[in-house]
Amino acid sequence: MVTKLSFFVRTLLYVASIVLLIACARKGAEAGGVDDVLPTDKLVVVLADLHEADGVMVVSGALPPKLDSIGALGYNKILKQNECTPEQLEASLAYYHSVPDTMDGIYRRVIEVLNHRITNAESAQRRNQTAKRAGEVPQVKPKREK
Numbered sequence: 001m002v003t004k005l006s007f008f009v010r011t012l013l014y015v016a017s018i019v020l021l022i023a024c025a026r027k028g029a030e031a032g033g034v035d036d037v038l039p040t041d042k043l044v045v046v047l048a049d050l051h052e053a054d055g056v057m058v059v060s061g062a063l064p065p066k067l068d069s070i071g072a073l074g075y076n077k078i079l080k081q082n083e084c085t086p087e088q089l090e091a092s093l094a095y096y097h098s099v100p101d102t103m104d105g106i107y108r109r110v111i112e113v114l115n116h117r118i119t120n121a122e123s124a125q126r127r128n129q130t131a132k133r134a135g136e137v138p139q140v141k142p143k144r145e146k
Helices: 002-031 040-060 075-081 086-097 100-134
Strands: none
16 A cells, blocks of 8 residues: 555656646746846846836835836836847846846846946045035036946
8 A cells, every 4th residue: 555655646746747847848938038038247237227227216206106017117218228128138037036046146246236336426426526615517427337
């Protein structure tokens, strides 16, 4: 009886794992092919730009009332500037989320980029304040590096 039960359990686990693998493969295919996945360097820049836009919207109180799509947040303009489609972004996020170590590395780099942008903006702001005190014409906008 134990042998029949263990055979049944092993068979059930085998069939369930095959079904799970097929389901995951289909879901990955629906998310987009490998061709749709952005290289990590480009994804870092795109994510940094999107998070910067989020920060600006939160600080300014300009969040749209309905946050159910990429377009609702005004992300399409940012994606277009980065030559990226919403489908590529979604496929890339789906792919890199399946590789957690790579996704962690991507977000470490996104944080570095955002910190660098903050440092540059603060430096430009200090230079403008110093220039104003000295009676010089201040810079209009800090240089933005990607």
